[in-house]
Amino acid sequence: MAGNRLDPWVDSYAERAQGLTASAIRALFAVASRPEVVSLAGGMPYVSALDSDRFAQIAAKVVRDQGTVALQYGSGQGDPTLREQILEISGLVGVRSHPDDVVVTAGSQMGLDLVTKVFCDPGDTVLVESPSYVGALGVFRSYQCNVVHVAMDHEGLDPQALREALGQAKSSGSRVKFIYTIPSFHNPAGLTQGLQRRKEILAIAQEFNVPILEDDPYGLLGFEGEPPKAIRSLDDQGVIYLGSFSKIIASGLRVGWVIAPHGVREKLVLAAEAATLCPSNFSQLTVSRYLSEENWQQQIKVFQELYRERRDALLQAMQAYMPTGTTWTVPQGGFYSWVTLPAPLNATNMLPRAISSLVAYVPGTGFYADGQGSTNLRLSYCYPQPDRIAEGVRRLAGVIDAELDLINTFGAAQTDQTATPPVRSINPLSNLN
Amino acid sequence: MAGNRLDPWVDSYAERAQGLTASAIRALFAVASRPEVVSLAGGMPYVSALDSDRFAQIAAKVVRDQGTVALQYGSGQGDPTLREQILEISGLVGVRSHPDDVVVTAGSQMGLDLVTKVFCDPGDTVLVESPSYVGALGVFRSYQCNVVHVAMDHEGLDPQALREALGQAKSSGSRVKFIYTIPSFHNPAGLTQGLQRRKEILAIAQEFNVPILEDDPYGLLGFEGEPPKAIRSLDDQGVIYLGSFSKIIASGLRVGWVIAPHGVREKLVLAAEAATLCPSNFSQLTVSRYLSEENWQQQIKVFQELYRERRDALLQAMQAYMPTGTTWTVPQGGFYSWVTLPAPLNATNMLPRAISSLVAYVPGTGFYADGQGSTNLRLSYCYPQPDRIAEGVRRLAGVIDAELDLINTFGAAQTDQTATPPVRSINPLSNLN
Numbered sequence: 001m002a003g004n005r006l007d008p009w010v011d012s013y014a015e016r017a018q019g020l021t022a023s024a025i026r027a028l029f030a031v032a033s034r035p036e037v038v039s040l041a042g043g044m045p046y047v048s049a050l051d052s053d054r055f056a057q058i059a060a061k062v063v064r065d066q067g068t069v070a071l072q073y074g075s076g077q078g079d080p081t082l083r084e085q086i087l088e089i090s091g092l093v094g095v096r097s098h099p100d101d102v103v104v105t106a107g108s109q110m111g112l113d114l115v116t117k118v119f120c121d122p123g124d125t126v127l128v129e130s131p132s133y134v135g136a137l138g139v140f141r142s143y144q145c146n147v148v149h150v151a152m153d154h155e156g157l158d159p160q161a162l163r164e165a166l167g168q169a170k171s172s173g174s175r176v177k178f179i180y181t182i183p184s185f186h187n188p189a190g191l192t193q194g195l196q197r198r199k200e201i202l203a204i205a206q207e208f209n210v211p212i213l214e215d216d217p218y219g220l221l222g223f224e225g226e227p228p229k230a231i232r233s234l235d236d237q238g239v240i241y242l243g244s245f246s247k248i249i250a251s252g253l254r255v256g257w258v259i260a261p262h263g264v265r266e267k268l269v270l271a272a273e274a275a276t277l278c279p280s281n282f283s284q285l286t287v288s289r290y291l292s293e294e295n296w297q298q299q300i301k302v303f304q305e306l307y308r309e310r311r312d313a314l315l316q317a318m319q320a321y322m323p324t325g326t327t328w329t330v331p332q333g334g335f336y337s338w339v340t341l342p343a344p345l346n347a348t349n350m351l352p353r354a355i356s357s358l359v360a361y362v363p364g365t366g367f368y369a370d371g372q373g374s375t376n377l378r379l380s381y382c383y384p385q386p387d388r389i390a391e392g393v394r395r396l397a398g399v400i401d402a403e404l405d406l407i408n409t410f411g412a413a414q415t416d417q418t419a420t421p422p423v424r425s426i427n428p429l430s431n432l433n
Numbered sequence: 434m435a436g437n438r439l440d441p442w443v444d445s446y447a448e449r450a451q452g453l454t455a456s457a458i459r460a461l462f463a464v465a466s467r468p469e470v471v472s473l474a475g476g477m478p479y480v481s482a483l484d485s486d487r488f489a490q491i492a493a494k495v496v497r498d499q500g501t502v503a504l505q506y507g508s509g510q511g512d513p514t515l516r517e518q519i520l521e522i523s524g525l526v527g528v529r530s531h532p533d534d535v536v537v538t539a540g541s542q543m544g545l546d547l548v549t550k551v552f553c554d555p556g557d558t559v560l561v562e563s564p565s566y567v568g569a570l571g572v573f574r575s576y577q578c579n580v581v582h583v584a585m586d587h588e589g590l591d592p593q594a595l596r597e598a599l600g601q602a603k604s605s606g607s608r609v610k611f612i613y614t615i616p617s618f619h620n621p622a623g624l625t626q627g628l629q630r631r632k633e634i635l636a637i638a639q640e641f642n643v644p645i646l647e648d649d650p651y652g653l654l655g656f657e658g659e660p661p662k663a664i665r666s667l668d669d670q671g672v673i674y675l676g677s678f679s680k681i682i683a684s685g686l687r688v689g690w691v692i693a694p695h696g697v698r699e700k701l702v703l704a705a706e707a708a709t710l711c712p713s714n715f716s717q718l719t720v721s722r723y724l725s726e727e728n729w730q731q732q733i734k735v736f737q738e739l740y741r742e743r744r745d746a747l748l749q750a751m752q753a754y755m756p757t758g759t760t761w762t763v764p765q766g767g768f769y770s771w772v773t774l775p776a777p778l779n780a781t782n783m784l785p786r787a788i789s790s791l792v793a794y795v796p797g798t799g800f801y802a803d804g805q806g807s808t809n810l811r812l813s814y815c816y817p818q819p820d821r822i823a824e825g826v827r828r829l830a831g832v833i834d835a836e837l838d839l840i841n842t843f844g845a846a847q848t849d850q851t852a853t854p855p856v857r858s859i860n861p862l863s864n865l866n
Contacts (some may be wrong), residue, residue, distance in 0.1 A: 007696025008670050009644060012610060014554045014576075020703040044506055052500035059715075060493035067485035071683035073477055106539045106687070109710045117575070121447045138707040142550070143447075177445060211442060237441055250504035252714035254539070263440025270453040274571040275708070277542045281685035282492075283713055 015122070019141040029360070038392030040314075040379040041360040043187065043335050045247045049302055055250075058293060062285045074281040076273035078104025078257070082288040086257050089291075090243055093184075093219045094233030097259050103268045104279045108217055108244035108256030111268075112136055114275065115213055115240055115258065116143045118267045119177040125169055126213075127179045129157050131338070131367030131376070133187045133215065136180055140369070146174065147369035156193040157181050159200040166208040178213045178240070179205055184228045185218040185334025188367050188378035192222075192332055198231045206238055211264075217244040217256075220300050222333035223308040237261045245287055247335075248300050253283040307335065313386035314379060317393035323401050328379075335382035338364075340375055345403050347377040353403070359395040448555070452574040462793070471825030473747075473812040474793040476620065476768050478680045482735055488683075491726060495718045507714040509706035511537025511690070515721040519690050522724075523676055526617075526652045527666030530692050536701045537712045541650055541677035541689030544701075545569055547708065548646055548673055548691065549576045551700045552610040560598055560612045562590050564771070564800030564809070566620045566648065569613055573802070579607065580802035589626040590614050592633040599641040611646045611673070612638055617661045618651040618767025621800050621811035625655075625765055631664045639671055644697075650677040650689075653733055655766035656741040670694045678720055680768075681733050686716040740768065746819035747812060750826035756834050761812075768815040771797075773808055778836050780810040786836070792828040 029041065062070050077083070083099040090097065105111045112135070120126065122144035128136065130149035140147050148169070151161040162179070169176045181201070183193040193201070205212050214231045222228065232241035244256040260268055272279075290296065311331055318328055318337075325342030339361075341347055348363040364376025379396075381389050462474065495503050510516070516532040523530065538544045545568070553559065555577035561569065563582035573580050581602070584594040595612070602609045614634070616626040626634065638645050647664045655661065665674035677689040693701055705711075723729065744764055751761055751770075758775030772794075774780055781796040797809025812829075814822050 007694070009552075009694065009697055012552060012644070013700060014550065014552055014557070016554075017551045017700050017704075020551070020700050020707075022699065022703065047504040048501050050500070050504060052496055052504075055500065055504070056493040056496035059496050060489040063485055063489035063492050067483070067488065068481050069685070071480040071483060071485075071488070071685040073679075073684045106709045106713070110708060113708045117447065118450045118453070119442075119445060119447055121449075124447070135707075135710065138703075142704060142707040177447075211445070246506075250715075251506045252502070252504040254709065254711075254713040254715075261440070261442065264442055266455065267446060267450050267453050270455065271450075271575060274453075274568070274575040275543060275546045276539045276687065277568060278687075280539070280687040280713060280716055282683075282687075282719070283715055286715070 016142055016144050019144070037355060037358045037360050038384055038388050038395065039360045040381070040384070040389070040392050040396070041362050042383060043380050044383045045251055045303075046306060046383055047250050047252070049306055050250060050299070054294065055290070058289050059286050062282070062289050066285055070282050070285045072281060074278045074284070076278045077269045078102065078279050079281065079284045079288060082284050083257075085288060085291045086243065089220075089248075090230070090241070090259060093216065093227050094229035095241060095259060096233070097236070101259055101262060101265050103258045103260065103265060103272060104284060105256045105258060105272065106276060106279055107246060107251075107254040108215070108242045109135055109139070110272075110275070111242045111256055111258040112139045112213075112215070114268050114271045115178070115242075116140060116145065117271050118264070120145050125174040125176045127162070127165055127169075127176060128369075129181060129186065129189065131188055131364060131373055132180065133182060134362070134366045136215065137367070137369050145177075149368060149370060149372065152186075152189055152191060154191065155197050156183060156186055156189070156191040157197075157201055159197070159204055162201060163204050166204065166210065170208065176208070176210050178211045180213045180215065181231070182215045183231055184216055185221060185331055186336075187218070187334065188336050188362070189338045190329040190331035190334065190336045192228060195229060198229070199234060202231055202234050202238065206235070212239045213242070214239050215242045217242075217247050218334035220248055221304055221307060223304060223311065224332065232259065240264060248303065249287060249290060249296070253287055255279065255283050255287050304333075307333075307382060310381040310384070310386055310389055311337075313389040314381040314393060317390040321394050321397035323397060323404060326400060335380050337379050337381070339377050339379055341377070341400060342404060343375060344407065345400065346374045348374060350399060350403055354396060354399045357395045357399050359392045359399070361396065449575055449577050452577070470788060470791050470793050471817060471821050471828065472793045473814070473817070473822070473825050473829070474795050475816060476813050477816045478684055478736075479739060479816055480683050480685070482739055483683060483732070487727065488723070491722050492719050495715070495722050499718055503715050503718045505714060507711045507717070509711045510702045511535065511712050512714065512717040512721060515717050516690075518721055518724045519676065522653075522681075523663075523674070523692060526649065526660050527662035528674060528692060529666070530669070534692055534695060534698050536691045536693065536698060536705060537717060538689045538691060538705065539709060539712050540679060540684075540687040541648070541675045542568055542572070543705075543708070544675045544689055544691040545572045545646075545648070547701050547704045548611070548675075549573060549578065550704050551697070553578050558602055558607040558609045560595070560602075560609060561802075562614060562619065562622065564621055564797065564806055565613065566615060567795070567799045569648070570800070570802050578610075582801060582803060582805065585619075585622055585624060587624065588630045589616060589619055589622070589624040590630075590634055592630070592637055595634060596637050599637065599643065603641065609641070609643050611644045613646045613648065614664070615648045615651075616664055617649055618654060618764055619769075620651070620767065621769050621795070621797075622771045623762040623764035623767065623769045625661060628662060631662070632667060635664055635667050635671065639668070645672045646675070647672050648675045650675075650680050651767035653681055654737055654740060656737060656744065657765065665692060673697060681736065682720060682723060682729070686720055688712065688716050688720050737766075740766075740815060743814040743817070743819055743822055744770075746822045747814040747826060750823040754827050754830035756830060756837060759833060768813050770812050770814070772810050772812055774810070774833060775837060776808060777840065778833065779807045781807060783832060783836055787829060787832045790828045790832050792825045792832070794829065
């Protein structure tokens with residue numbers, strides 16, 4: 001028999017399954033999911049801010065009044081009424097479209113998966129920000145894409161670097177299938193593209209005739225002013241837009257959407273039917289009824305206020321506790337700040353010591369496909385209470401201080417003896433409480 | 434600009450997307466979804482048999498009492514309590530396993546997709562029954578598999594044909610990744626493997642060292658006696674088992690599961706996280722609470738009784754109305770009977786005339802990857818009331834009679850002028866009411 005005693009089918013897997021290996025960090029997170037650990041790791045929305053009694057009534061009404069639909073298979077493309085409501089929400093970031101070009105998915109992650117499945121053959125290139133969303137990297141790896149990181153500056157994706165990357169790909173004959181970007185309140189970088197920047201990026205994409213895959217789960221969670229206009233609001237045909245209810249209603253419903261040019265939409269629906277037949281009517285109708293009966297705009301304001309308070313707690317604590325040489329981004333919305341440690345500290349190597357000191361974060365290497373990011377880490381302020389955030393940062397600063405002391409005493413070799421491999425298949429939820 | 438005015442990205446798609454094309458039949462079904470049409474096409478469970486008031490209460494309790502979990506992201510592998518309950522249900526078909534080897538999916542279709550993604554490179558061979566489930570064929574096509582149909586006899590998958598197909602693949606150097614089978618109440622064939630047959634098939638799979646992918650959505654919906662023991666009950670390591678709540682609770686929840694050998698399970702969880710991050714906690718906890726608070730065994734008996742009555746209505750009507758030369762299988766459970774028309778009738782070509790006569794079915798070619806099945810069609814008795822089923826069969830028999838008359842008068846060429854291409858990407862729900 002081929003294979004081995006542990007896995008008799010080890011020789012039977014597809015090539016793409018080679019990329020599906022659990023990381024050491026994953027195991028570490030499993031160990032660290034204890035209540036005494038302050039987790040600044042997970043990107044879990046604070047769903048306790050929802051009125052669960054009202055939400056319970058909505059779910060009950062959906063089953064009682066619309067049970068034969070809610071409990072039944074539905075359209076592969078998603079519920080028609082919900083698709084209209086999705087356009088109302090997407091309109092807040094300037095997106096105009098037709099319900100026929102909306103595809104409802106089991107969370108925005110599934111949209112990412114479907115777009116990649118439809119566009120990418122093994123070896124095809126996708127351009128991503130540097131750093132990029134760990135869950136997107138996982139999808140691209142699972143379809144054997146060639147991931148090329150493009151530099152960011154203080155305003156996100158850098159146009160000059162994008163032009164160079166596209167030019168380089170063109171001259172080397174690589175097939176660039178799309179530019180994946182999170183323009184608003186970037187995960188993990190915490191940066192936001194201004195309108196002018198978005199126009200520049202779009203113009204470059206158009207010049208090279210490459211579509212943009214715009215991932216916008218946080219667009220309505222800005223802390224001041226109007227929500228940034230989506231790149232999709234500037235171009236119907238060149239941008240595939242991913243939206244999500246996970247952060248503005250509840251992630252446990254697993255309802256997201258894609259707005260795509262018509263031809264792409266057609267492929268996506270067929271791919272979606274192959275993947276799951278149809279999205280859950282139970283979840284979709286609950287979202288739909290929530291949107292039609294509740295003051296969801298007010299609820300989004302509640303979330304904005306709550307996350308702003310937590311962002312402030314994080315920034316104040318970093319200002320107060322972080323040792324000199326540590327820097328971080330200042331997010332204007334969303335869930336994350338991106339921290340750069342003083343050289344030569346290594347955030348991956350430091351993680352076990354941080355968890356021993358009862359604080360958790362996601363090391364930067366998880367957000368790169370190529371091993372970069374060892375001096376970086378992502379801090380999430382979305383889930384813990386503000387005082388817990390401050391305490392977590394205080395603990396983390398203590399760990400960094402101790403690492404620096406060690407280096408000053410014994411030299412860098414003591415703390416970082418080996419090159420750090422890229423972190424593979426980290427759970428993007430980094431599921432700690 | 435590459436592409437065309439209709440789809441600017443037509444040259445950018447992955448090779449696998451070539452298989453994602455909508456069939457003409459799909460369009461026909463869209464036209465035919467009117468209430469006056471008796472649909473014997475769709476495989477939709479009769480969810481109206483559930484007590485929607487009680488189900489509404491359960492959904493409300495889940496949100497009210499467990500809202501911070503139900504509305505939040507969860508484990509990529511699925512809720513731990515639900516995984517234990519799944520083992521209790523799988524135990525009814527003899528499956529013994531550990532909760533750690535269960536992966537919860539957004540419906541059983543997603544399990545099919547993940548297993549194929551993990552095992553199949555483009556060009557790899559999968560063996561399937563002849564005919565096979567249209568949704569599985571869609572998945573296999575989307576991963577560019579080489580699908581080989583293996584003959585069935587009155588007891589389902591034919592061991593001799595299986596042995597020959599495996600031998601042929603071996604001698605031709607094809608990599609057979611798995612044998613996909615629906616042993617109980619087959620979709621679309623309506624056939625069931627006896628225990629001895631299952632043992633023979635398993636022994637052959639073991640001999641050739643090929644895993645079995647066992648799809649068992651209907652296993653608990655038999656019309657008499659104990660549910661058939663799953664092939665998985667005979668072998669832990671050589672069988673990947675797919676289960677579903679769609680037919681025993683409600684399809685709109687989109688909750689299914691995979692029980693897999695440990696090494697396969699590990700890959701499946703990582704692939705599932707890339708695909709959707711995690712299954713819906715909202716749906717999972719609702720299923721879990723339903724299982725713990727309701728008499729689900731009794732509800733399954735209600736479904737069995739209901740579907741048996743409809744099966745009987747179908748068989749009686751076929752006996753009464755179908756013209757000589759038409760034959761059909763007699764299902765002992767599940768949703769479907771497989772009909773063979775008198776030669777040279779063509780079920781695909783006949784469909785527009787059937788819909789004009791206000792009855793719908795799924796033509797047989799949809800259940801083959803290779804263009805077979807033109808004289809076959811699938812009838813579903815799961816959704817319409819018994820008197821509607823009888824009326825639908827009466828109308829269908831009339832259409833067949835008229836076709837036969839036409840042939841007797843003008844010859845076969847008049848009704849079937851062209852070879853019928855395989856039906857691609859038919860919606861497996863064939864979503865007609």
